Amino acid sequence: MLVGFHLSIRRGFTGAIDSAEALGINAVQIFSHNASSWRMRPIEPAAAASFRGRLRRSSVEYAVVHTMYLLNLASPDDALFARSAAALTEEIARAGALGIPRVVTHLGAHMGAGREAGISRIIDGLERVIGSDAFARYPFVNLLLENTAGAGTTMGRWFAELGGIISGLSDSTRIGVCLDTCHAFAAGYDLRSPEGLEETLSEFDRKIGLSRLELVHLNDSVHPMGSCRDRHAHIGRGEIGEEGIAGIVNHPVLCDLPFVLETPKLLDGKLDADPINLRKIRALRRE
Numbered sequence: 202m203l204v205g206f207h208l209s210i211r212r213g214f215t216g217a218i219d220s221a222e223a224l225g226i227n228a229v230q231i232f233s234h235n236a237s238s239w240r241m242r243p244i245e246p247a248a249a250a251s252f253r254g255r256l257r258r259s260s261v262e263y264a265v266v267h268t269m270y271l272l273n274l275a276s277p278d279d280a281l282f283a284r285s286a287a288a289l290t291e292e293i294a295r296a297g298a299l300g301i302p303r304v305v306t307h308l309g310a311h312m313g314a315g316r317e318a319g320i321s322r323i324i325d326g327l328e329r330v331i332g333s334d335a336f337a338r339y340p341f342v343n344l345l346l347e348n349t350a351g352a353g354t355t356m357g358r359w360f361a362e363l364g365g366i367i368s369g370l371s372d373s374t375r376i377g378v379c380l381d382t383c384h385a386f387a388a389g390y391d392l393r394s395p396e397g398l399e400e401t402l403s404e405f406d407r408k409i410g411l412s413r414l415e416l417v418h419l420n421d422s423v424h425p426m427g428s429c430r431d432r433h434a435h436i437g438r439g440e441i442g443e444e445g446i447a448g449i450v451n452h453p454v455l456c457d458l459p460f461v462l463e464t465p466k467l468l469d470g471k472l473d474a475d476p477i478n479l480r481k482i483r484a485l486r487r488e
């Protein structure tokens with residue numbers, strides 16, 4: 202089973218690999234810089250090369266870069282839009298330099314311009330990325346679009362929106378999708394029962410195509426179905442619940458995909474939660 206966590210790069214990129222090995226996981230997600238700042242300190246070629254070596258020799262089989270939170274490809278503001286497309290391109294280049302073959306990103310919010318305007322804006326932004334030198338320079342890097350809980354004017358709540366964006370691209374060969382279970386549930390997709398999961402996956406297949414699904418962000422949800430509120434809960438301790446999570450990790454369509462947890466790092470305000478969530482997942486998995 203490919204399973205892991207979003208891990209901190211506080212102790213550098215290789216520090217995240219050290220943490221992964223200490224936890225005994227084979228999948229890792231990192232930010233390539235401080236996710237709430239536009240500033241990206243350049244990655245020195247020597248540091249990049251040593252990280253690539255460390256990653257190759259490690260137990261990590263699946264690595265992914267998550268883009269920063271400030272990106273808004275749907276922004277009606279021209280300056281923010283251009284800055285977002287440029288930053289996403291830079292994220293691709295950074296992942297490429299680190300030898301990490303995929304980048305996952307949120308799409309942003311239309312800020313009142315409307316869903317249709319948001320979709321065409323995102324398509325324009327992604328076209329800039331796909332047409333960039335960095336995208337050509339690192340042909341092994343894929344870009345994954347993530348669904349959202351749908352708070353405010355955020356884009357990507359509905360699978361139809363993601364499907365519409367992907368089908369609007371001139372070339373979508375290197376575009377995939379990340380399904381965040383907390384976001385999908387908060388958006389209104391029922392993941393608590395086998396029937397709900399079946400219905401959700403068939404909707405995903407109709408609107409996007411299951412062949413695009415490359416990554417699962419496995420998070421339980423603090424808030425109820427359809428609440429549009431994005432707050433991740435510990436595995437089995439949220440509204441999706443143990444049975445729902447068990448259905449997800451054992452489903453034939455999903456079981457071979459990587460599961461990356463973005464669960465809170467503390468349990469009851471003190472315990473180191475990662476090993477606890479990991480044990481829970483492994484207990485729910487029927488190998």
Ligand SMILES: [Zn+2]
Nearest residue numbers: 347381418463
């Ligand atoms: Zn996520």
Ligand SMILES: [Zn+2]
Nearest residue numbers: 384431432433
């Ligand atoms: Zn979230």
